[in-house]
Amino acid sequence: MKGSASKRLFQIGIMSILLFGAGQWNVSAQDKDPNRFNRLMTPVSERNPPPAEDGIHDPDNFGTGLLQAPRESFATLPKSPSGNHVDWTKALQDGLITPRYHRDDKDATPIVMDLNIVREVKGSMPNVVYPHKQHTELLDCSNCHPAIFIPQKGANQISMAQILLGEACGTCHGKVAFPVSECRRCHSQPK
């Protein structure tokens, strides 16, 4: 009995080490062999492909080759579960990125507005909290007002269908900001 238990313990130990070790290895994008060892784990290498392979940049353009690959520049930034897998708000808060706020004046500072808008929603989903602070740290007032959102309480009706159609919040979210697959990032105020 004791012998088989220790044998089992030994086997579990070796398997744990091997699985843990396998998780640390970074599989290159070219290594799509279906028989590779960690094929069931999502390869990090397939996220944020280089500009020449991302389907957005022209691979034949000289400038494309000069662009820094996102994977390199994002490596040290806080992670996010979706989108381009970077938590840009946290990166800004932690001082890991220092965006330039004016094309000509490198010392310009953003005009940050600390105003929260709570939008009640139907059903059991938590209410939406829109924080101006995190948005105005990256955007100017004119990016949204008045073209996308009229700056008046009750003047803007927003639905999920609109957002998925690329209107209202969907003007940015799902394109250049985190996608709407992370419900709780917006629906954050429990009822």
Added chain:
Amino acid sequence: MNRHTSNAPQRAVVWTVAGLLLLIVLSMSAGEVAAPVLQEKNQRMLKQKMALVERILFQSPLGKQATQQPSELSPDVFAVWEFARQELEKAQECPQDKRCEGAHEHLDSALSFYRQAAALNRSTREEHEDFAGMLPVLRSRIEGYQDSLDRIAQEKKIALPERLHDQQIKATLSSAELLEKSGDAESAALLLQALQSMMEHELIQIRSGETIVTSLEFDSSENALEYEMRTNAGNEKLLLLLLEKSSIDDHKQRLVTDYLQQSRDECASAMQYRSAGDFELALRSLEVSTDIQLKALRLFGIRI
């Protein structure tokens, strides 16, 4: 109990610890491998930046003119472009095999000089057009801010600073108009930008730290019905787009089409009740219609 069985637990522990140590050693050596890779990355970035700056200085329209027909450029523009070229040369002198901070600074200077040369090279007419183009946008923003400030001041029963009173704003707008008519679009734009900036700061000060709640409690059934109608219309638009662009099997396609028809029928009933003045019943019918639309959306994997 024999000797082998009694040693088995110790052997298991030894093998497990050995495996962990091996893993630690491997990850440490991976860290050492990363350091030369990082240097190589820095060198590559420097090389790329140098190639880009060289391309901008010599391949841009200004660069081509400076190299092929320098006499056609004004002496000031050529002199500044020449500074940019010299900074690039200094950057290119930096050794390629080391992390060269100086090179980056020279390249940044080269770009800065080039920008100045490009700015000097622009004609006065082009500049005027730029500023003149900004004026309508600035005016509409100022009007929007004025609206917001007046509304907020009324809501909170506060007095705005004198410089943001309607009369003062009107006076500033008139001054800007006069400047524009006299051909000085730049001064007009600067005046309006300053006013815009003041208004933004005031708005931020007034609203800072607040939370505004947009409630779903409507003051009448009619308003609630209008809200539901817009939601319903949005869902229908999304469904039609998904039907057109998404690929689902025939069975699901038929289901979606059926649901769409059912929701439209409910919507039509709702509109009849609305015409008859019964907004409560209209709202209930429309909510049924929206629920059917949500079922259809779920067939596309969209859960909203």
